[in-house]
Amino acid sequence: MRYPRLTINVPNFITVIRILLTPLFVIFLQRDMFPMAILVFTIAGVSDGLDGFIARCYNQRTELGAYLDPIADKFLLIASFITLGFQQHIPGWLAVIVISRDIVIVMGIAVLNIMDVKIRIHPTLISKVTTFVQLFTVFLTLLYPETPSEPMAKYVMFWITAVLTTISGLHYMMLGLNTFQNGQDRLIR
Numbered sequence: 001m002r003y004p005r006l007t008i009n010v011p012n013f014i015t016v017i018r019i020l021l022t023p024l025f026v027i028f029l030q031r032d033m034f035p036m037a038i039l040v041f042t043i044a045g046v047s048d049g050l051d052g053f054i055a056r057c058y059n060q061r062t063e064l065g066a067y068l069d070p071i072a073d074k075f076l077l078i079a080s081f082i083t084l085g086f087q088q089h090i091p092g093w094l095a096v097i098v099i100s101r102d103i104v105i106v107m108g109i110a111v112l113n114i115m116d117v118k119i120r121i122h123p124t125l126i127s128k129v130t131t132f133v134q135l136f137t138v139f140l141t142l143l144y145p146e147t148p149s150e151p152m153a154k155y156v157m158f159w160i161t162a163v164l165t166t167i168s169g170l171h172y173m174m175l176g177l178n179t180f181q182n183g184q185d186r187l188i189r
Contacts, residue, residue, distance in 0.1 A: 009055075009060045009062060009065075010051075010054055010058075010060065011051040011052070011054045011055040011060050011061075011062075011065055012051075012062060012064055012065050014047050014050055014051040014054070015047075015051050015072050016068070017047060018044045018047045018048060018072045019075055021043060021044045021076075022044070022072075022076045023079075024040055025037055025040040025041055025044065025076070025079065026079050026083050028040060029080075029083045029087070030083065032145075034145050037142055038142045038143070041076075041080075041138065041139065041142060042139075044072075045135060045139075048069075048072070048073065051065075051069065052069070066122075073131055077098065077134050077135070078099055078102060080138045081094070081098045081134075081138070082099065084138065084145075087145075089141050089145045090137070090141050093162075094137075094158050094161060094162055097161075097162050097165050097166060098161070100169070101165050101166070101168065104169055104172075104173065105169070105172050108176040111176075111180075112176065112179060112180060115180065117179060117180055119179060124168075124171065124175075126164070126167060126168045126171050127168055127171075127172075129164060129168075130161075130164045130165055130167075130168040133160060134165065136157065137157045137158065140154055140157055141154065
């Protein structure tokens, strides 16, 4: 019996490394090793930009990469918000908003697939901005985890993150409903 040969390109390999860094990041958070958590989080962030750059510049975009990259982003963000929310470094309500948006998007994709509606996975501009703001909020929280009262910049970022995440979630709900009603080949991420 012959097995299919598995080939993986450099961008996908970098993305897999980013997925594997997430548990290490959470372990550092749980042990209150914030400098190490910041280092791992920064490496994951840089690798996110690096894999996209290599994929575009060297024409190494793949269907696998189109799925792996957002999975890696969501895995890191959800793990960050759950852990930081549980440790009360970020408000619980913000963690619920961020995680709920992603659950609704995944459920929407599942429903569209069950209904046999074809979709393409692409990030929208609002999704890219929201992901950046969520990452920045986590980074800012990692820099100032133990402040007795939230510094103004952190408090403002919590609300900006909540508003953008909500807008992005509503945007994707609208896209999903339009896709379902019109049977269009559209995006979800």
